[in-house]
Amino acid sequence: MCRRSVVSAYLLTLALLLAAAACSHKSTPSQESKAAPEKTATSEVPTDALIASMNSFGFKLFAEIVNSEFDKNILISPVSISMALQMTYNGAAGETKEAMAKVLELERLSLRGVNEASAKLLEALANPEQGVEFIIANSLWARKDIPFRKEFLRRGEEYYKAYIRTLDFRKPKAADVINKWVSDSTKGKIKKLIQKIKRDDVLFLINAAYFKGEWRFKFDKTETFLRDFHLLDGRTKEVPMMTGECNSYRYLRTDKFQAVSMPYGEGRFSMYVFLPDEKSSLKEFYAVLDKGNWDMWMSRLEDKEGIISLPRFEFRYEILLNDALKALGMGIAFDRR
Template sequence: MESKYCWIQNWYRSPEVLDLIKSDLKPEALDVENVQRVDTRWSLVSFPNLPKQKARMWVTNLITLCLLVMVSSAEEKKLSSHAISMADTSSQLAFNLYQNLAKEKNLENILISPVVVASNLALVALGGKSSTASQVKNVLKADALKDEHLHTGLSELLTEVSDPATRNVTWKINNRLYGPSSVSFADDFVKSSKKHYKYDHSKINFRDKRSAINSINEWAAKSTDGKLPEVTKDVKETDGAMIINAMFFKPHWDEKFHHKMVDNRGFLVTRSFTVSVPMMHRTGLYGFFEDKENKLFVLNMPLAHKKSSVILIMPYHVEPLDRLEKLLTQAQLNSWMSKLQETAVAISLPKVSMEVTHDLQKHLGEIGLTEAVDKSKADLSNISGKKDLYLSNVFHASAWEWDTEGNPFDASIFGSEKLRNPRLFYADHPFIFLVKDNQTNSILYMGRLVRPKGDKMRDEL
């Protein structure tokens, strides 16, 4: 009898799966001990003792069993109380920091990852002593947590929400701490910051300032596969410790946009200034709410695996976003989310990329981190063993792509009653957006799109 083979993904070979196989199949039916591992993802399994028809049946059974194990393990996985606590604190940080950034004049687009900013603060706590360290916990609203639980909880949260296998998003997070060329990083600090927050550490010499800045930008570009070509053009303060976050985020929609349904439209930056941008379009069923009192729309767009969503908040018409931003609190977001209803929505979104850098040093100081950013007060002696550093820069840089990619759309609902008379969500003017993790309720990203890249079209009257 000829051997039968099938390809399976290697996670099928977990102990739970093999136990299920052994309990459900006869030992001679499947040669599980002699699986040929072809690469890191796939293996070749032989069915030497089964007729062709039965071999196919066992393949189906095997895949079904494996999928059940996956679902079961996903449902059973729970985060620790410390991770949940840090999810709450990072969400509070999101609104405080966003509101502070929004006050800055001449700032157009905003793009921050609150959970990553929380890890920056936690890094300062690792490197700080006395009141410098305790102040970090106060800013994070984590005074009740022991230091150990703060770091293990935040590390667990970051690992969970950024896992591409379970979240099915593209999210590259790269963190580096730069110190002056004279600094010597303490071994314990290096180990702890790598363990919890995956930080690299590097010395930098600003005597040749242009070369130093080029080095920073080259690292950021390389670590984001070229998506973030530049973090900064200048560094004003060069005598302290510098935190750099270089990130790339690309949502993968639960239902993709059709790549051919893209055309050039006008985006109204203001009533008197319009730029040309590619717009992508689709109609589907989404959580939708019209807040008539505040004259705005709220749209919830699930990402692949539905473990997180992009939430869009847009005024009826083009206007400065100050009015909406004053409304934006955790309580208000929760209220909007509770009022979402499944609705047919015709969506048009800019298909653009964003590259945004914020130097958060000043803003973190304004929301309470006053010691670490002050040369005369900072005690970051856990970083080097000496009280010779302060936090001079926190460059928080992200590239983001609004694109069509995602899961195949459900073609069965097209032409059905469900999609008749859809509401219109036409994002041709500034809006606020968030990425919210549905398991932890943490806010992974928060931002606004005010000025997309595009050529000026015309002046409006």
């Protein structure tokens, strides 16, 4: 039997893992462009193993960002960020390669295996189910005097479908060239990512992810009403609250929070919504949000009938990932020497 339950406290929506929402970022890693030789004797890396590494990295990255931006609505796509960094990982060597492998959770995976599994994952994501559109696009822009080796270019284009180009950063229209690529890759959602190219910029690693999904269980527009929503600082704000019909959802209830999986399309993609209990807090939830707990929570989800009420929301988020990646241990990749 379905019961109507109106959300009356702050909630957390996670756009982590493969259910990525539209976002983009830029970073300027090491200018090393030498392609480290791949192992000739390689053991194939299962796609599941690569996804596990991406998820571990994603939770570490999210936790690091939360440390400095706790009061903001944070939106990241670890799968697309991982793909972009794995592409540049092919050009790393020595201590830089070791640091990147550790941060990206790739230490136990062969380079060729990572590349081949990445290609398979990109292919799977590029052919989603009905009602879902998901695009991941990678590009690497180097200052004109930074050459790329042919093997690095081959791997980037073959495995990561990357757009790799050198560009004269001194030209006034250089930023416009990059911004056009970003706009085209996000279907116009992000029109101007780079405001100005600085004199000491040598490399831009830019990743764009576009996600558009239809709810599997749609909300009725006539059932959207203004309701109270409680903010982190204790204030209450009236927001449009969407309400769906009675349906069966994957659901979890603990002594700290409720969680529900809200599927898109045919159910391969989902948004997971977490609602901390009134006696708990978002800060407490963040403290236990890691891959180990995530896997446990996912294994405990059970089918349960119910009616979901969810605030309609829209927000933008932009972050330069340099500091977070340095804090995680990838600082050597940003060394300009």
